[in-house]
Amino acid sequence: MKRKMKIEDLSRPAQQLVTLEPSDLLPLPPPYDEPRPLKELTEEQRQRYEASLDGIVGLGVTKPANAQEEEEFVAKFLSGLKKLLSKENNWTFIQPLLHSLDYCVKCQLCNDSCPAYLSSGKQEIYRPTFRPEVLRRIINKYLKKENSLLARLTASNIELNFTLLARLAELAYRCSLCRRCAQVCPLGIDNALISREIRKLFSQEMGIAARELHEQGTVQQLKVGSSTGITPKALANIIAFMEDDIEEKTGRKIKIPVDKEGAEVLLVHNAGEFMAWPENPQAFAILFDAAGIDWTLSSQIAGYDAVNYGIWYDDVQAARVAVHHAEAARTLKVKKICVGECGHAHKAILVIADRVLTGELNIPRESALPLLEHLVLSGKIKLDPKRNDFPVTLHDPCNMVRLMGIVEPQRKILRAICPQFREMEPHGVDNYCCGGGSGFAIMQSMNFPDWRNSVSARMKMKQILEAFADVSEPAQNKYVCAPCSNCKGLMRDMFEFYGATRKSNIFYGGLVELIVNAMVDLQKPFLTWEQL
Secondary structure (H helix, E strand, O other): OOOOOOHHHHHOOOOOOOOOOHHHOOOOOOOOOOOOOOOOOOHHHHHHEOOOOOOOOOOOOEOOOOHHHHHHHHHHHHHHHHHHOOOOOOOOOHHHHHHHHHHOOOOOOOHHHOHHHHHOOOOHHHOOOHHHHHHHHHHHHHHOOOOHHHHHHOOOOOOOOHHHHHHHHHHOOOOOOOOHHHHHOOOOOOHHHHHHHHHHHHHHHHOOOOOOOHHHHHHHHHHHOOOOOOOHHHHHHHHHHHHHHHHHHHOOOOOOOEOOOOOOEEEEOOOHHHHHOOHHHHHHHHHHHHHOOOEEEOOOOOOOOOOOHHHHOOHHHHHHHHHHHHHHHHHHOOOEEEEOOOHHHHHHHHHHHHHOOOHHHOOOEEEOHHHHHHHHHOOOOOEOHHHHOOOEEEOOOHHHHOOOOOOHHHHHHHHHHOOOEEOOOOOHHHOOOOOOHHHHHHOOOOOHHHHHHHHHOHHHHHHHHHHOHHHOOOOOOEEEEOOOHHHHHHHHHHHHHHOHHHHHOEEEEOOHHHHHHOEOOOOOOOOOOOOO
């Protein structure tokens, strides 16, 4: 149920501040319009974890055992907050952070840009400016020591306690960091960055982070080689399987190069592709072999996994992974790193890594999408669009498109090889996040997946259904092209949650698979609906 919320309510005791009712959520068209209550926590979970924000647990902050633990919790937060606002301790993002904290005029133009806020039925706590305003009030009262009378007169008072901070920590994981709000702000205020910096404070200073991002993410990647748990030995077995599968599908005996020294291109995939969607790295191998690209994979620790979950919650972990990526390229003496179909890996390797990769580690890095565009449009590979003669729409990954401006390469490809390509609305830099950004796609804590599918991903589900509204009959197979591994992970779970494949025959996959499917010298289709 929607209720009037004030910022100061966040520090006040309440069993639950917000209850998400199915009737409040953004309407979906039939047959997806049936109300579906969100999964509730068990009583044991409520007793152990702070869940009084919205009844959802994504982070899992445990309650303090006594008053001393609560005082220590608050003291750690304030210590971390001071560091967050210090150039010496936060040289990575201090300038945009201070700009966003100091210059927001609270015009609320960003509200209607946020998919979580809109999909929730405009719940106040999901408003893009809500969590930044909480942080501002803490800073003003407890660091800047703003006069208490002035704080009351300006409606900026707030009480700092465990309840407030635990709710703020959870609230930082209700923003997918898509930065659509920053795009519409006339002053360039980046509320997503503030959410990300709140996550960083809790991780680096207090040791609190989503398990899937930290222990099972960056920690595992640095230890064994991949956030998926794939070791170099396991990678060798997977590659052998992919080579056999390629030969079975196409009749081509292709040797996938690994650790080839001096290659032109080091191709790095999100390792989730190897496990969940091996047809994607297989398609890259087929296409690069046909085009005569001088390329290689790496078997070095983290060198075969483009994932860097640190960019979502922790600068230290992000830097460690970025250095491993660059070391893999430096060791092999490749000319450049080419990032496959993974949105957040584009941001991590091509943008954020600039802050830490210097000297010999500053190796040229680029997206695979312009290379794919060149291979398709140059005519070097013979393609038959009729092989992709089914409805196709395109999902724009936030970090490729809105952040980096890679808008046209994928569209030029789809226009050339998919006769029934149609855009989502809105699209390009205005497109909505899939709902799985910033780690949401892999976070499986308690009832968080229900919130992700019901709220965070709801706008994307609506966009997809509207894109295929003219071919909605189940007899027609439909394909959502999502050139991002995390986005595909979200769509896998979202389509299962809503029954999209069963009800409407909507499937999803990458971009390079469509290119290979159109290759005229392949006797059989590379894509089969049964395998999607």
